[in-house]
Structures are given as C-alpha cells and as structure tokens.
Amino acid sequence: MPAYHSTLNDEPDARQVGNVSILPIKTRIRGPAPIADQSQQDIIDETLDLFRANSLFRNFEIKGPADRLLIILILFISDCLQKIQTQRATPNQLEASKLLNTLAVDNFPVPGDATFQLNAHYAPPANRNDADYLRQYLVQTRQEIAARLVERLYADGTGKPSKWWMSFTKRRFMNRSLGTN
Template identity: 60%
Template sequence: MATNTIISPAIPSMPAYHSTFLNEPDTRVVGNFAVMPLRTKFRGPAYPTADDYDILDEILDLFRANSFFRNFEIKGPADRTLIYGILFITDCLSALATKAGGPPPLTEAGRVLNTLALEHFSIPGDPGFPLNSLYLAPRDRSEADLLRAYLSQFRQELAVRLLARVYSDGADKPSKYWIAFTRRRFMNKSLTSS
C-alpha cells in the first residue's frame, strides 16, 4: 500500500520544490497519480490545457534543482506526477550520455528518446514498477489502460520538450549543463530496473 511517508530533506535549510499544481480543482487521479492536462500534439487521454504552463514545463523547470534531493515529501498526486517526470528525464539524459561515441547529434537524439518514450514500461501496480511503495495501483483494467495511455503521451511530449532544452543553442551538441545531471539520481531511484 502506498503511503505519504514524510521524509526529511537531505539539506534541511533548503527544501525540495513541490508541484504548483497540488491544489488544482477537478484533477483526475488514477491510483494516486494525477492525470494532468497537457499542451501536446501527441494523441492520448490527457485533456488539453488552455494555459501556457503545464505540468511538463514545471517538471523541466524543477528537474535540476530537485535532482540534488534524495528524499522528498509527497504532498499530493501532482507531486507523484512530478516525481515520475523527473525520473523519466534522468532516464532520457542517461540514454543520451551512454550512446557509443558520446552524446548524439539532435536528429539521432530525437530517435533515441522517441524509442525510450514508446518502449514497454511498467505502471504503478505492475510487478516491475520500481516505485510501487509510493504509488497505488489503478483500481481496474480500464484505469490501468487510461494510465498507460496517459504515460505514453506524457513521455513522448516530455522527451520532445527536453530535447528542445538540451539542444537549445541549435548545435548538434547537447548542453553540458543538462548532460552533467546524468550522475544525479533524484530520491536515489530510477524508472528502469538497472
């Protein structure tokens, strides 16, 4: 059973950043994972948002700051979405950094991250999901299908937006200020089994 265990921050004087979407009204929740509206061109169950800023923008904005924390107090479903996104970004950066010959040029990086976003992945409740202690499983098969479709859409859009930031100077070389975070493991966790 997932809990809201309060874990003290690694650096007491500087708390981790939480989602600003914690108090959003009418947020769909599957298990205890917030299915937030997205600004995306990918098909899926996420409601479109009229706002210019969505949960994926927040994940990208908070990724580097939160990567320094090994502990994180979960305050609600939007924080679980934030955690998942931060861990997915870590997996994306690791995939780019571990390519033979160093980080790939932008077009190859797009293929690498698209493959990572679409490859089979576990969802909360699956035996292979590494964060089952923090997430509740969906109640039934229809909720599980909704969550899997949402996470597929979420991962594809997040990968595209990450590439825009990592390769922001237009060069075929990624920013060292993003690739440097492949050594950091938020909450000492990973979405991959390795």
C-alpha cells in the first residue's frame, strides 16, 4: 500500500522556493502565506488528515513540490506530539497551545541549512531573500498547525490529549525527526 500524497502537487499557480511549494492557507496568523478560500481544504487540513496514515510509512516517494511541504509539516506534527508527551505533567489545552506555539516559532533548520535532516531531497533556496521568505512561511504554517492540532488533540473535552493521536509519538514518519525537540 503506497503512502498518501498531497492533492495540491498539481497547483498551477503555486510559487516555489527551492523545490518546496508555497501554498495558500486558511489563517489569521500574520505572515507571507497566500490566503486560501475558507471553503476549500488547505495544506494544513491535508497534513492533519494524512498524518496518522502516513506515519506508518518508512518510505515516501516525492511526487511534487507540495509533497516536500507535506513532509516538513508531518515531521513537525511528530515533534509537537513528542513535545507534549515529554512533559512531566500532562498539559491541559491552554498549556499545550502555549507549548506548541513556542515550538513553532523556535529557531529551526530549513532546506539548504547545513543541519536540515533532508537536504538530499530538497533544493536550497536560490538566494538569501528566498531563504528568509521560506523560513517566514514555515513559521506561519507551523503556528497554524500548532493551533489546529491542539483543537484536534483536545476535541473530546476531557482536558487530556487524545490517546488516538498521542499513540503516534512512538512512530516516526520516514524514521526521521526535524530535531526541534
């Protein structure tokens, strides 16, 4: 059974930095991302929907620039779940939101940086401006993922994260981590 790929790989108007798509997202967080139509599924929704299924795969064939963004975002979700799991006391929804938002804006490597784990699969940005733009875009998408992930983790109203999501802390997509823990 093959891994699930992004349906946004064929977006005709998507800007690319290096070989990563800059896709529109539904957000109220300030940043350089184009604004998506509220009635359509964006890359954040798609990542959250595909995370658990794709976490089971050790190999992932990249079929387009949106898949490269999907990989980065799935690995970030893994790091978010790991961060919540490693807390001494299980955080409530507000604490988890603060924790993940801090993780989202912390310094992290982007494609082209020497410490980026997947440089073999990513082209570096063409220049410094593109690299800064990509970093700002990824910070914005990470913040949006953190906000939406917390909503899903605590959707049952018990004040504890969903065991169905937290069970994926033991799984590593492609056996990798972005190293943001």
